[in-house]
Amino acid sequence: MSSVPKAKPTTGARTRRRQAIGAALLLLAAAAPSALAQRRAVPVPAPVAAPAPPYAVVADLVLRSPVIIDSTIRSAEKLKGPEAIGAPPGYARLFVQADVLALVRGTDSVPARIGYILDVLPDTRGKIPNLRKLRVLLFGRPVPRSANQIQLTGPDSQRLWTPALDALSRRIATDALxxxxxxxxxxxxxxFHVPGSLPGEGETQIFLTTRDTRPVSLSILRRPGQQPSWAVSLTEIVDESAAPPARDTLLWYRLACALPVQLPAIAVEKMSADDAANAVRDYGFVLQSLGPCTRG
Incomplete structure (x- = not known):
């Protein structure tokens, strides 16, 4: 029996495909150069039961991405010639189409299939990773006037889907909203620091600056014979019942990943030398208690 030849794409289909790729490339070209410079290889498949990346890594992805999509890659086409211009040295530029499984974050509906540009690092043999049928989480932003396109928000914004990553992404998105x-x-x-009436007693308050000018302050208390304690308050009035944030929460992330490694000199310039030294010590205690903002 003779085989039936495959139908070739119509001129209209080819035109629509080229228009989609062109729109995606134009948007990518407009991205910040610093974001395009920091490239990583596409994550390789991992066991479904793999733990989520560190909280700070996922929070970075979620908070910069107004759209998060759970999807399965349908096709990945390597772009050549003018369409590949702009890919980092050594990388291959792909036009990826994915079937949408769920909208994890976003205010507008998305079509059943979306497209986006992805730069990948070939292996040592020069082969491009086989992405077809991979289930991935896409962290992106919508493309104006192109509902079937998204722009990834960074070189690490396509992540292999796992239950742990999905759950953590949803939790952070919910907390952020x-x-x-x-x-x-x-x-x-x-x-400022206020010494107590007993040796070794005192309280330090540190006021933080925020993007929207909402109040955030740290209060560190020391009493003789007791371990120092601290708390964070999100109101104008320091809450006596406030406590340190639990690790791997949005408030912990806001502090651990944003506070400078040292108390700025300008914050203590009006204090006496002793009070300033106590404030610097107490600020260091807060940082130690928060622990590192792990992104690796």
């Missing part, structure tokens, strides 16, 4: 979500911390404002 909550009415009481903590503000984005941008630095340290001022600080």
């Amino acid at each position: 909550a009415a009481d979500a903590p503000p984005e911390v941008t630095g340290v404002g001022n600080a």
Whole structure:
């Protein structure tokens, strides 16, 4: 029996495909150069039961991405010639189409299939990873006037789907949209220290600056014979019942990943030398208690 020849794409289909690729490339070219310069290889398949990346890594992805899509890659076409211009040295540029499984974050509906540009690093033999049928989480932003296109928000914004990554992404997205979500911390404002009546007793308050000017302050208390304690307050009035944030929460992330490694000199310039030294010590205690902002 003779085989039936495959139908070739119509001129209209080819035109639409070229238009989609062209729109995606134009948007990619407009992205910030710093974002395009920091490239990583596409994550390789991992066991479905793999743990999620560190909280800070996922929070970075979620908070910069107004659209998060759970999808399965349908096709990945290597772009050549003018369409591949702009790919980092050594990388291959692909036009990827994926079938949407769920919208994890986003205010508008998305079509059943979306396209996007992805730069991947070939293996040592020069082969491009086989992405077809991979289930991935896409962290992106919508493309104006192109509902079937998204732009990835960074070189690491296509991630292999796992239950742990999906759950953590959803949790962070929900926390970020909550009415009481903590503000984005941008630095340290001022600080003061009040010594107590007993040797070794005292309290330090440190006021932080935020993106939307909402109040955030740290309070560190020391009493003789006791371990120092600290708390964070999100109101103008320091809450006596406030406590340190639990690790791997949005408030912990806002502090651990944004506070400078040292208390700025300007924050203590009006203090006496002793009070300034105590404030610097107490600020270091807060950083130690928060622990590192792990992104690796």
